Amino acid sequence: xxxxxxxxxxxxxxxxxxxxxxxxxxxxxAFGTVAEAAPDIDIIEFLWASMALFDDDLPRPDLSEKYFPxxxxxxxxxxxxxxxxxxxxxxxxxxxxxxxLPEEQPAPAMIAAEPALRARAAWTSTFIARLExxxxxxxxxxxxxxxxxxxxxxxxxxxxx
Numbered sequence: 001x002x003x004x005x006x007x008x009x010x011x012x013x014x015x016x017x018x019x020x021x022x023x024x025x026x027x028x029x030a031f032g033t034v035a036e037a038a039p040d041i042d043i044i045e046f047l048w049a050s051m052a053l054f055d056d057d058l059p060r061p062d063l064s065e066k067y068f069p070x071x072x073x074x075x076x077x078x079x080x081x082x083x084x085x086x087x088x089x090x091x092x093x094x095x096x097x098x099x100x101l102p103e104e105q106p107a108p109a110m111i112a113a114e115p116a117l118r119a120r121a122a123w124t125s126t127f128i129a130r131l132e133x134x135x136x137x138x139x140x141x142x143x144x145x146x147x148x149x150x151x152x153x154x155x156x157x158x159x160x161x
Contacts, residue, residue, distance in 0.1 A: 075121050078129075080100075080130075089154075094151050097150045101126055139155055
């Protein structure tokens with residue numbers, strides 16, 4: 001027997017879909033017959049339990065407790081907005097965006113976040129706050145070259161007149 005015949009014999013011995021194995025793990029039903037298992041529940045008990053749910057005389061279960069995700073000590077957008085406006089009040093010529101990022105401070109009593117997460121949160125909140133301030137006309141953004149540093153400065157004042 002050569003290798004191709006051995007391979008063919010090996011393939012022939014493997015289980016075949018629709019013959020030895022079936023798609024949903026069950027053999028095909030005999031045509032015209034349906035075999036269903038009887039329910040394992042007591043219908044009367046089920047109905048009594050269902051009616052008890054709608055009975056107005058019974059005290060309702062306390063559903064007031066709600067799930068709140070754990071709070072992390074990350075930077076918020078309002079904090080970043082205030083930080084940018086405060087920083088730019090002392091720098092009328094403006095600054096590069098990176099200088100507006102917060103200084104790392106010790107974590108408050110909340111759940112401490114890992115340093116990489118805190119750094120991303122600081123960068124993201126400052127970036128979004130900067131875009132919001134530019135949209136509202138409170139700051140001006142400038143970028144000298146593609147992929148270069150972004151310069152943030154206070155918006156020029158309204159011309160008199």
